[in-house]
Amino acid sequence: MSITTHEKGRPAALTVNGLAIEASTDMTLVEAAWHGGVPRITNIGCMEGVCGSCRVMLRRGKEVSVGLACQTFVEDGIEVVFMPPASVPQHHYDIGDLKDGWDIHARFHKIFHEAARCRHCHGCVAACPKGIKVEDGVAQAAAGRYREAGETFFECIMCELCDAACPELIAPAHVGLFSRRVTAHFHLRPPNLIHRLEELRQARTATPQDKKDDE
């Protein structure tokens, strides 16, 4: 649909949450659902593919897949079901509890003990609407390469479709976020920021009188 070859959409019939509706192929599934007046769809958010809310299960003939409704265009005959919100995560950690970078690897495997058990079923990779190499990312994290794993998950939009797809309950999306978070938490120490923070701290301690006047 480049602007130079401006195509018009074609009419198409589809079902959304079991309701048969008519729409046009230049509409996204979100637009189609509104257009068809499908009731009670409450998981639509940004409509530009970054919030990960509008998770849908799609059926084309015998093929079943998942995706984002705002990033999928209407096709004739497609069956669409808006998925319920993801359940609460089963892996718990508080980044403030991670004090020592040297034991991070042991802590990771304690928190995400399933991560080493990936059976390479490819379910997560197939489910990811952003084309992330999820399996590779999990393997990198399991090997303690958190910076690389975090880079692999850079485009993650928190839809958690990979979590739903994983038969080993690895929760890859959270493995990815953990990897990114510990990388920043332990390694991001920018000199320009640190210098300014120190200047501000010194200014505060140098003029306690002014500080009092402010308050």
Add this chain to the structure above:
Amino acid sequence: MSNGIPLPEALARYRPDAELGPLPEPGDIDTLLNTYHPDHLRDSVVKLTVGANAGDPCQRELADLLQAEAFIDEADLAGTPVADVDVLVIGGGGAGCAAALAAAENGARVLLATKLRLGDSNTVMAEGGIQAAIEPDDSVQRHIQDTLRGGHHAANPALVSAMTGDGPEVLRWLIDQGMQFEQTSSGDLHTRRAGGMSTARLVHCRDYTGLEMMRVLREAVIQHRSIEVCEQSPAVELLSNEVGQKCVGAVLTSMLDGRLRIVRTRSVILATGGLGRLHLNGFPTSNHLGATGDGLVLAYRIGARLCDLDSFQYHPTGLLHPSHLAGKLVTEGVRAAGALLVNGLGNRFIDELQPRDVVCAAILRECGEGRGIRIDEQRVGVWLDTPRLEQAQPGMLEKQFPNLMARTHVAGVDPRREPLLVHPTLHYQNGGAVIDVNGATTVPGLYAVGEVAGGIHGRNRIMGNALLEIISFGRRAGAAATANRDRGPKKVTLEHVNRLRRALTLAGLPMTQRTPRVLPAYAAGGAWNR
């Protein structure tokens, strides 16, 4: 606006390597704004009749929501289950998460209720970055000056000073939470200069700054032991004490089954965001689906003073095409990186790094005076010259703006080869609830942070101050709300609702509409037209 240069003609004229003439004389900025900025459209502003801002100017569609009937009555509260918490946060975007985390860090039991999904917010879509004065040639003082100047000196200097002073500490806190930022080869945080800034101050994570911030904060909130999250649970009303003078809780409903739930608390923090989905003045919007101004309605009904209700930000570069992304943004970062704006005649018409309201008004002037590019009867825009940028710095769009590339790729558009057609889009509510430096509103027990709060940006926000504001004031309000050691409510009532009802009746205003809106009509089963 049916005039303009037809698309094929403009395309034939467009070349990424064409010599661009010099910029025309800028002319008088105030005249430009008064003539073309949507805030100044005739009939767009009315005077409020009742409430804390009676007599103040307010955008017409917003005024209808503020002066309206509530969803619930005392009768609805009978038999409704009650939960008690220390701090209730309403809203699950960046401001809400920051407030919840700060309250929890200070020892409060927190309930975070959000209308959609946790993290589903405008924060997640913020691309450009967050401002903080960290470069050697920069200072908090310069950040204050830029913010005040960008807001036409209408902002509250105390709030601006508090926010800008927090900047470096906010970055440190975010990094502690696990947020990554772009670095230079020497490890410094990479900074860019964007519209309205006197120097490079914009810290970013490629063009996914908001997403990176949101996914980290969301995870931090989910993982926190003292924060309970309640999704798909919009607040339909606040609760007040016997005399309707103090906020002591809220009534939540469920999007799934419509059941009500009372939350009693010492402090309520409103972090409900903006109102782009009200499509003021018929404009498209960059906002997410939940941005329906609920917080303003709730705050106004309980008696909080609001400010600058006639001032909104229309982002200059909303996409006009592809149509499923209509109104969605091309980040200002693209202009900061050097992309130019070009009209249908192939000429530049404004310094691209002027504040957003000025650039917006200039684009509307081009479109209004027939120099725009016309796709069809309704849609006219100008070029954002991305191919020229790509030619000057090959590979830069792919590397620095993966989000833009991904979004346009879905629709088969390649900004490296064809310029983007853009038109201003409703982006941000400049005003909001009047707050102090701790985010406290004029109603005891009620705090407001993020876009729902006002006074920080004056009448125009400059890029990167929104992400700073939500963390700075979110954390301030979270801490202050926890420090509120009031023993908690004895009785929760809807006295404030009755008070507004009486005022509406006396003023002879209709009470047919019930607010807050919660969802735009087209997403709640109403008619939808693209």
